[in-house]
Structure formats: structure tokens, C-alpha cells
Amino acid sequence: MxxxxxxLKSTVGRKFVMALTGLFLCFFLVVHLSGNxxxxxxGEAYDKYAHALHSNExxxxxxxxxxxxxxxxxxxxxxxxxxxxxxxxxxxxxKTESKRDDRAFPLLxxxxxxxxxxxxxxxxxxxxxxxxxxxEFGWGLEDMTxxxxxxxxxxxxxxxxxxxxxAIALGIHVSHGLAxxxxxxxxxxxxxxxxxxxxxxxxxxxxxxGFSSFPVMAQMYPEWFQFVGTVTTGH
Amino acid sequence: MSHSDQNLNLxxxxxxxxxxxxxxxxxxxxxxxxxxxMSFLEMLDVLNEQLVAAGEEPVAFDHDCREGICxxxxxxxxxxxxxxxxxxxxxxxxxxxxxxGQTIVIEPWRANPFPVIxxxxxxxxxxxRIIESGGFVSVNTGQAQDGxxxxxPRQDQExxxxxxACIGCGACVAAxxxxxxxxxxxxxxxxxxxxxxxxxxxxxxxxNMVAQMDEEGFxxxxxxxxxxxxxxxxxxxxxxxRLNREYIKASFCSTxxxxxxxx
Numbered sequence: 001m002x003x004x005x006x007x008l009k010s011t012v013g014r015k016f017v018m019a020l021t022g023l024f025l026c027f028f029l030v031v032h033l034s035g036n037x038x039x040x041x042x043g044e045a046y047d048k049y050a051h052a053l054h055s056n057e058x059x060x061x062x063x064x065x066x067x068x069x070x071x072x073x074x075x076x077x078x079x080x081x082x083x084x085x086x087x088x089x090x091x092x093x094x095k096t097e098s099k100r101d102d103r104a105f106p107l108l109x110x111x112x113x114x115x116x117x118x119x120x121x122x123x124x125x126x127x128x129x130x131x132x133x134x135x136e137f138g139w140g141l142e143d144m145t146x147x148x149x150x151x152x153x154x155x156x157x158x159x160x161x162x163x164x165x166x167a168i169a170l171g172i173h174v175s176h177g178l179a180x181x182x183x184x185x186x187x188x189x190x191x192x193x194x195x196x197x198x199x200x201x202x203x204x205x206x207x208x209x210g211f212s213s214f215p216v217m218a219q220m221y222p223e224w225f226q227f228v229g230t231v232t233t234g235h
Numbered sequence: 236m237s238h239s240d241q242n243l244n245l246x247x248x249x250x251x252x253x254x255x256x257x258x259x260x261x262x263x264x265x266x267x268x269x270x271x272x273m274s275f276l277e278m279l280d281v282l283n284e285q286l287v288a289a290g291e292e293p294v295a296f297d298h299d300c301r302e303g304i305c306x307x308x309x310x311x312x313x314x315x316x317x318x319x320x321x322x323x324x325x326x327x328x329x330x331x332x333x334x335x336g337q338t339i340v341i342e343p344w345r346a347n348p349f350p351v352i353x354x355x356x357x358x359x360x361x362x363x364r365i366i367e368s369g370g371f372v373s374v375n376t377g378q379a380q381d382g383x384x385x386x387x388p389r390q391d392q393e394x395x396x397x398x399x400a401c402i403g404c405g406a407c408v409a410a411x412x413x414x415x416x417x418x419x420x421x422x423x424x425x426x427x428x429x430x431x432x433x434x435x436x437x438x439x440x441x442x443n444m445v446a447q448m449d450e451e452g453f454x455x456x457x458x459x460x461x462x463x464x465x466x467x468x469x470x471x472x473x474x475x476x477r478l479n480r481e482y483i484k485a486s487f488c489s490t491x492x493x494x495x496x497x498x
Binding site: 085087089092099100101110176183184193 | 248261311313314315316319321340342345346347348410412413414415442445446448449452453454455456457458459460461463464465472473475476477478479480482483486487492493
């Protein structure tokens, strides 16, 4: 067995890959949200960003390949390690109770205990999201600017529920995931660990609120979201 | 009679299993007049005397020093490893933590690598095999030297000794939702990696110990930190991060590969 296969077969090595792909996906969420927030600046800013991104085909292809690989690895490893972890205890307990005194949620709702559930909801959301924005499946979005497309999709009633569920699930997921990934790659230090945990929680809230804001705002201010589109139609 | 001198009447819901191949079941027992000054194990002694007097099989449970330093005792008490107190072994848990009339669920450590031998006693030799795979220093380091002869920074000494405080009881595995032995394994890796005596073998050690830990069938770490909260010796998850660093460094920057088994 070569050293690399040995590493990748070990629990610690696989968690390392989980952590690296997770950190990369967190970075992607930051970039993605920053781009989305341009919608609040205005339809033009958003369209300009979308055009700049899509005109650089080499970059886009590389980014999409990396993203797909990261998602695939992260998801496959999640299923295999969860399965193994579950099967490491064939006979369970009659009763379990946490001994941590810093838990804000009961175990059934705690982010670290629900990574599989929040990850699954996030994955289902991702399928709908890619179908909406990448494949533009079933929307009839021809001759529309990126801002108009976005406005139309997030204003849909079913998307309000799906996109909010996805955003909240991912927010909960990364609130544990970011700090957990740092620990897994060995980044634990008396100077930084408390900060990492705080940043991780804030990041979770930002992801949940940031991404949910679009469908929510579209419901609350439908005229504004239409306006985002019409400004650019004028050009 | 002061509050702490009250006697307790309790219902014990105890896991009974005749042997490794028995399916096992919970059995309820009543114990009355339990002094709040008793330790949890002394309360189990009272139960066993009662069972012996009635001609029944006593409940098997592991115990040795009964002063909190050996790591032999340990059961799940109402879903918590070693019961409700932090940094306390089962033998140092006192009955004053319970209320009269309470039902106490008592279960053995649950993990595939810790098969039940009988009732509450489990086989923890998987831990011994992890230690055998690398939790040692191969050379004789001699007598204790003058403290100042070994220039070890104080914070390293302290951190190393904090890790060395592990008593190998298995509460970390029992409390982990994944039945992971990362806290146990990392305690030994971290203890030795921070001292000059352990330094020459640090890469080979971590690679071997992780391989053995995986082979025993323990789960992986998902950083829920229940182990740290359950640990009677207060071993911190900082040591798990150190194990991760050591393992990544050893895998990518050293020639160490897991030793092939001779068994």
C-alpha cells in the first residue's frame, strides 16, 4: 500500500480531504454571496458582474470543474464516513445525554449532530438551484438579462420555500463545518480557536440570512425586484 | 438529619448480559436506604450483596483503585459516561448527585471494538493494541534526570503532561456518537510528540497508531467534542488537532508508512 492510498484510506486522511473540500466550498459561498449581493446595488452592477464572469470561459471551466470535484468528493466522503461511523456502534444506548455545558441546542437540533441532514437538504437545494440558474430548466428565460432571470426565479413562490430551506440548512451546516474543518487540518491554537469558532457561527448566520434574503425580499418588495430587471432592459 | 445525610430509595435499570454471545436485556432493581455518602460503585456493591443474598447472579462491573486514577471503572449513567459530574470517574461519583425515587439507567460502554464481556464489563484490549502499535519510546531513557538537564519549554511540558493524564478508561469512545477513539489515541501521540524522548519516533508512532485505531473499527472524529466533556482526566481536544497535524506531517513529509502486522 503506497503512503498516499494509506493516507486516503485512514479516517484522519479522509477527514482531511473532507475539511479541505469543505473549506474550498466555504470560500465559494463567500464569492457566490458577494456576487449575489450586487443585486442590491442594482441590476446593472449584477449584469456587469455576470457578463465579466461568463466572458472568461477558461476561468469558468476551471472553476466549475474544481467546484464539481469538491462537491463530489465532499458528498461521497460524507456518505461513506457517516456510514462507517454509524456502524462503529452496532448496539446503541437506551439513553444518551450530552456532558458539554456549552451546548445551545439539544442534540437532535445541534449543528454538529445534524451535519448529514443539513448537508442533504443543501444538496437537494443545489440540484434545484443548478437546474434553475445553470440549465434554466422550465423557465423560458430567453432574451432576459441575468438580473431579470434572477428576479424572476427568486420571486417564484415554490422557490421561496426551497431557497430558504437550502440557505438555512447550509448556514447551519457551515456554522459547525468551518470550525470543524480547521480542527481537522490541525489548526487549533490558544490564540485563534475561540475566534475561529465565533467566525464560524457568524459565517453560518451570514450564509443563512444572505442567501434567504433574495427570495424573501422578492416576496416583500415584488415591484423592486421587477425594477431591478427593467432598468437593464432599457439598455 | 441534614439533607446530605438522607438515604435514597432508587430504581436501577441495569443492562444484564450473561456473556459475549447473550443478547442481553435491561432488568429493574430496587435498592433502598442508600447513603448519599456512598460512591456509585459502593451503591452497586449494595445491589450485588442484595442479589447474592437472594441467590441471584451479581452484576459484573469493572473497578480497581476506586480513587479515580486507574481508569478501570466506567459505565453509562443516565446516558452520560461516568455520570453527570465533569472530570470524575464512576468510582468518584457520589450518590448525593441523585434524588430519592429516581430511576438510574446503567449501561456498558457501547462500541464494536469494546464488546461486552458480561453485564457492564466490556473488553477494552483494543486500547492496549493501539498503545502497543506505537504508544511508547523504544530506547531506555534512564533514570529521572535533574529537571534542568532537559531543556523543554514549560508550556510543552504542561501540555504533554495534560495529555499523559489519560487513564484509558474509554469514556471518550463511549460518549462519541461515532465511537471514535481519537481522544485516547491523540493523548498518547501528543504526550510523546512534545517531549525530546518521544521526538525521534513521532512520525512512525502516529502513522502506526492511527492505522491500528482504524483497524480496531473505531469511528472517525466529527469534532462534536463530547469526548472532552466526558473525559475524567480533562484531556482536551487540542490533542486531537495535534494528532491531525502529526499525521498529516508524517504522511506528507516523512518516510513513515504503517508497519505491517505480524499477527
